Amino acid sequence: MVLPDLLLLDDRPPARPDAAIAELATLLHGHLIGQLIVHPGGDVDAWRSFLLLLGRTPESVRVDGGISRVWTTMAGRHLELREIDYAEVLRERAGGEAAVWDRVIANCLQGSVFELDEEGIKELLGIAIDSERLAALMSTLEQSVDAGGGITAKTAALMRMLRGIVDVVSKSDPERLEPVLRNMASAIGQVSPEVMLGLLHEQHDDEGPRLMQAVVSRMTDHTIARFVSRHVIAESAPTDRLALAFQTLVREPEQQERLLALAREDVAASPLGSTEGFESVWNHVAEKLLTSYSDETFVSDEYGRELSGSRTKAVEVERVSDDPPERISVWLGTIATTALRALDLTLVLDLLRIEPDDAKWGELMKPVIGLLEDLLLVGDFDAAIEVVSVLVREVSAESPSPVRRQHAMTAIDLLIAGSMMRHVTTHLATIDDAQFERVKAMCVSLGEVLVRPLAEALSVEERPRTRERLTSILLAFGSVGRRTIERLKTSQNPAVRRTAIQLMRQFGGSESLPDLTELLDDNEPQVQREAVRAILNIGTDAAFRILEQALTSGTTRSRDAIMQSIGTVRDERSTPLFTYILGHVDHRGALAPIYLRAIESLGALRDPAGVAPLRAALYKGEWWAPRRTAALRHAAAAAIARIGTPEATSVLEEAVERGSRGIRSAARAELSMLRRRPARGAAGGGEP
Amino acid sequence: MTAPRFQLADELLRRLAASLRSAQLYSAGHPIIARNLESLSTRSAR
Numbered sequence: 001m002v003l004p005d006l007l008l009l010d011d012r013p014p015a016r017p018d019a020a021i022a023e024l025a026t027l028l029h030g031h032l033i034g035q036l037i038v039h040p041g042g043d044v045d046a047w048r049s050f051l052l053l054l055g056r057t058p059e060s061v062r063v064d065g066g067i068s069r070v071w072t073t074m075a076g077r078h079l080e081l082r083e084i085d086y087a088e089v090l091r092e093r094a095g096g097e098a099a100v101w102d103r104v105i106a107n108c109l110q111g112s113v114f115e116l117d118e119e120g121i122k123e124l125l126g127i128a129i130d131s132e133r134l135a136a137l138m139s140t141l142e143q144s145v146d147a148g149g150g151i152t153a154k155t156a157a158l159m160r161m162l163r164g165i166v167d168v169v170s171k172s173d174p175e176r177l178e179p180v181l182r183n184m185a186s187a188i189g190q191v192s193p194e195v196m197l198g199l200l201h202e203q204h205d206d207e208g209p210r211l212m213q214a215v216v217s218r219m220t221d222h223t224i225a226r227f228v229s230r231h232v233i234a235e236s237a238p239t240d241r242l243a244l245a246f247q248t249l250v251r252e253p254e255q256q257e258r259l260l261a262l263a264r265e266d267v268a269a270s271p272l273g274s275t276e277g278f279e280s281v282w283n284h285v286a287e288k289l290l291t292s293y294s295d296e297t298f299v300s301d302e303y304g305r306e307l308s309g310s311r312t313k314a315v316e317v318e319r320v321s322d323d324p325p326e327r328i329s330v331w332l333g334t335i336a337t338t339a340l341r342a343l344d345l346t347l348v349l350d351l352l353r354i355e356p357d358d359a360k361w362g363e364l365m366k367p368v369i370g371l372l373e374d375l376l377l378v379g380d381f382d383a384a385i386e387v388v389s390v391l392v393r394e395v396s397a398e399s400p401s402p403v404r405r406q407h408a409m410t411a412i413d414l415l416i417a418g419s420m421m422r423h424v425t426t427h428l429a430t431i432d433d434a435q436f437e438r439v440k441a442m443c444v445s446l447g448e449v450l451v452r453p454l455a456e457a458l459s460v461e462e463r464p465r466t467r468e469r470l471t472s473i474l475l476a477f478g479s480v481g482r483r484t485i486e487r488l489k490t491s492q493n494p495a496v497r498r499t500a501i502q503l504m505r506q507f508g509g510s511e512s513l514p515d516l517t518e519l520l521d522d523n524e525p526q527v528q529r530e531a532v533r534a535i536l537n538i539g540t541d542a543a544f545r546i547l548e549q550a551l552t553s554g555t556t557r558s559r560d561a562i563m564q565s566i567g568t569v570r571d572e573r574s575t576p577l578f579t580y581i582l583g584h585v586d587h588r589g590a591l592a593p594i595y596l597r598a599i600e601s602l603g604a605l606r607d608p609a610g611v612a613p614l615r616a617a618l619y620k621g622e623w624w625a626p627r628r629t630a631a632l633r634h635a636a637a638a639a640i641a642r643i644g645t646p647e648a649t650s651v652l653e654e655a656v657e658r659g660s661r662g663i664r665s666a667a668r669a670e671l672s673m674l675r676r677r678p679a680r681g682a683a684g685g686g687e688p
Numbered sequence: 689m690t691a692p693r694f695q696l697a698d699e700l701l702r703r704l705a706a707s708l709r710s711a712q713l714y715s716a717g718h719p720i721i722a723r724n725l726e727s728l729s730t731r732s733a734r
Contacts, residue, residue, distance in 0.1 A: 007701060009694060009697040009698060009701065010694070012694065014698050014701055014702075015694075015695075015698045018702070018705070020702070020705035020706065020709055021701060021702070021705050023705070023709075024701075024704065024705045024708055027708070038697075038700060038732055040732065040733055041733060042728075042732045042733070043729050044722075044725045044726055044729045046729075047707065047725050047728050047729055047732070048725055051707060051708055051711045051725075052711075054708065055711065055712075078732065336715045337712075337713065337714055337715040338714045338715040338718050339715075341714060374709060374713065377705070377706050377709050378706055378709050378710035378713060378714075378720055378724060379706070379710075379720060379723060379724065380713075380720055422702065423706075426699070426702055426703065426706060426727075427727075430723060430726075462692075462695065
């Protein structure tokens, strides 16, 4: 759903407000698109066609029948465009208003020609010769576009209305043209200063300026004075826009002063006139209205001279006109959009470098942030890195100016608080490794302030490659990144919780143990498994105690899951854990199966370090529990045999020679099998 | 709209905004426009 400055996704606004989306909304609305439905299957060319269509002016698209119709003729299938039917909207709003009123407004809004029957023409003439009704019609039209495409759309709609009325009157009742023009002059005094400026500078064709000249020349002093006073009283427009409109309407200084005196009378008669401080307010407004815009303060004499000269030179070049096409092509290339973008960047970088005044340097921060947001939005990281490096340099301790340092710090904070991370995240999966490394370096250069937004982005990220790269950036922050673990480990997304574990493993140390302990109870088996692995990686007694506690106090389900996780770690990292279990876990009662699995796992690992704890298990047992004791001893003897090193063989031989009857029985069977197998070296290997 | 579908739509919207901006800022045929369009097309295919 398209609103004037917002797009709704099934009635919900986007996850975060974004200037780029607001601009997109404005553009779509300007084309009268009320709803946009995206179907799968839009390839690059199809999307390019749509963007090219959006790039045309709304007026030119409307002349061709409106964006929906044009898009259909372009065979665009992946997008369904629904145009706003203003005529329908107005009918719903106005109820009993005359049909011609609605039709005129709808025609003006949609850019189509007036198509009125005789009755309609008669009705329109009636409105046109009645100054109040004409003003009301214009006002309704201006307000109707209020929900639409901004000043340009308003101006275009009003201009269409004026032209349409003049056409109708000229053809149907030319004698009334003069009073109609006077009514128009009176009616346009009701519009806002912005629309007035738009009408006065209307350049769509040759007719616009001529028509406006005809209307403006008929504006009475009273109309212009009322135009000023109404906006001053209502405070409905910025004074500089009002001043510009006023100065465009009235060129002569003497006349300006005279009309302002009239306007002052109007304002003084209003409630504003009786407020305290009215004189001072009016003097301030009047001063602004009488002061012409000047670029003197922004342009030096020398630059001004060059600027004036360049105009003459351009005319001269045009007159001589002896340049070959290839040279002209190269010249044109220098003003191509990409070249202008490069110049824009160079200009900003130069300004940041040469501006000596700290306060003025600080004023540059707003456009710098705007530029950076644009560059990051489109993924022009190389350009963004250049600009960011200037800010980072000023923030560094080497910066000679504390004022600039503060400006740069604030700019970085604003940038990060804005859309930066969202824009960066959008492109992370598609940039190549070399560029990613540069982006990572840029992120790190911005400092710790980026860590939190990074963690936020990571905690909701679903795409594996993007998540991997965000994690890589976070790790590049070093130990500062550890702070983010708290947030990530509570994410709803299991993949993000696994990322938290991954970070804990990267940072190492037993500080992570409490967090890992929590994740041992995770509902997701994969998260549990990662947590077990991370704990095994720490490999200290404290770490094993945690696993032991989890095994002791956890539910059967969680115990099984942990043991399964431990079982999947088939390398020597888990030997110390199984050794720990054999040394600390009771082989009787509820944990007996865990004890047994630890024996089997040590055998499966075939790690020579497992021989000693297995020997201890072989000799363990109770005479009053012969079946359990026999099962454990057989398991221990089998595990020792699987390890199969000379040391393991010695343990079994010793058991056969000196062990009790049960121990001898368990060891003998395994030893005879072991002897039938080829011998295994002390370093391991041999058994398939 | 379900959460994954909303996230997909949100992402698509941002890609469209980025593609449009890139087309405004760079000349036709620039690799940045191509990359943004490619990305938009990939997202919209889902």
